[in-house]
Amino acid sequence: MPGYERLASAILSGDQATAAGETRGALEGGADPQAVLDAMTAAMDIVGARFQSGQIFVPEMLVSARAMKEAMAVLEPILTASGIHPEHTAIIGSIKGDIHDIGKNIVAMMWRGANFEVVDLGVNVMPARFVEAAREHRAAIIGISALLSTTMLGMRDAVRAIRAAEDLAGATIIVGGAPVTGEFATAIGADAYAPNAAAAVDVARAAVGIGTSAPSAS
Ligand code: B1M
Numbered sequence: 730m731p732g733y734e735r736l737a738s739a740i741l742s743g744d745q746a747t748a749a750g751e752t753r754g755a756l757e758g759g760a761d762p763q764a765v766l767d768a769m770t771a772a773m774d775i776v777g778a779r780f781q782s783g784q785i786f787v788p789e790m791l792v793s794a795r796a797m798k799e800a801m802a803v804l805e806p807i808l809t810a811s812g813i814h815p816e817h818t819a820i821i822g823s824i825k826g827d828i829h830d831i832g833k834n835i836v837a838m839m840w841r842g843a844n845f846e847v848v849d850l851g852v853n854v855m856p857a858r859f860v861e862a863a864r865e866h867r868a869a870i871i872g873i874s875a876l877l878s879t880t881m882l883g884m885r886d887a888v889r890a891i892r893a894a895e896d897l898a899g900a901t902i903i904v905g906g907a908p909v910t911g912e913f914a915t916a917i918g919a920d921a922y923a924p925n926a927a928a929a930v931d932v933a934r935a936a937v938g939i940g941t942s943a944p945s946a947s
Pocket of ligand 1: 821826827828829830831832833835836871872873874875876877878879903904905906907908923924925926927929
């Protein structure tokens with residue numbers, strides 16, 4: 730995005746200090762907070778596209794997401810003060826019995842990078858907690874992660890509990906994690922499966938009707 734090349738490049742390379750410094754500098758120079766956010770989101774779109782096309786791998790995506798997080802820490806108070814809030818909320822958690830959270834945390838960071846408000850429920854999340862949190866935060870997206878072939882079965886219980894709550898009919902349930910497949914997602918009645926964090930962004934955006942900005946993967 731013109732004017733924010735150094736910020737974008739810091740996010741792409743995972744340079745946390747520069748990403749935060751560029752954000753601070755832009756805001757002190759009178760930049761529109763929404764434009765700064767858009768530039769960050771566009772940079773994360775490129776990260777996602779590079780990951781999808783195999784140009785980068787999980788570690789690179791993780792450092793970019795951390796740089797985005799640092800920059801967001803600078804921007805967030807300004808956005809809040811200006812009354813700019815993400816339009817859509819996603820909740821996410823690792824399913825009951827599962828304490829793996831590295832992949833879930835990356836998905837959460839990428840969703841934040843795509844300008845979703847993300848409520849992270851942590852690990853070992855019971856089905857009833859997904860329901861309660863989705864209600865409390867009026868979530869458009871409910872993300873469930875599992876890394877064990879034993880715990881992925883618990884996803885079925887979570888999906889059932891969410892489906893039983895009529896007031897959550899509008900929420901989209903997205904499942905993912907290493908042992909999870911698209912077939913499994915369909916079998917348990919989830920709305921969507923995402924094989925990785927970049928795909929989770931595309932799926933969440935599609936669910937709330939936001940198109941991707943078709944970033945260049947180069
Ligand atoms: Co565990 N563990 N672990 N472990 N562990 C695995 C998963 C395992 C494959 C290792 C192995 O045996 N080869 C195996 C599972 C076998 C199976 O069931 N198929 C295993 C086991 C058996 C166990 C224990 C049972 C070991 C024991 O105690 N006997 C135990 C279980 C604990 C529990 O959860 N109750 C256990 C414990 C642990 C640690 C605590 C030591 C640690 C977790 C630390 C943490 O997460 N804070 C750990 C780790 C680190 C691993 C491995 C090595 C790495 C997992 C990881 O973080 N990958 C893993 C082996 C491996 O994968 N090589 C293993 C990196 C991460 C970025 O990828 O999580 O797949 P991933 O996330 C990706 C996608 O899957 C996707 O996007 C992410 C980014 O692209 N994704 C989503 C994830 N969630 C998503 C949600 C979405 C969409 C996409 O939408 C909502």
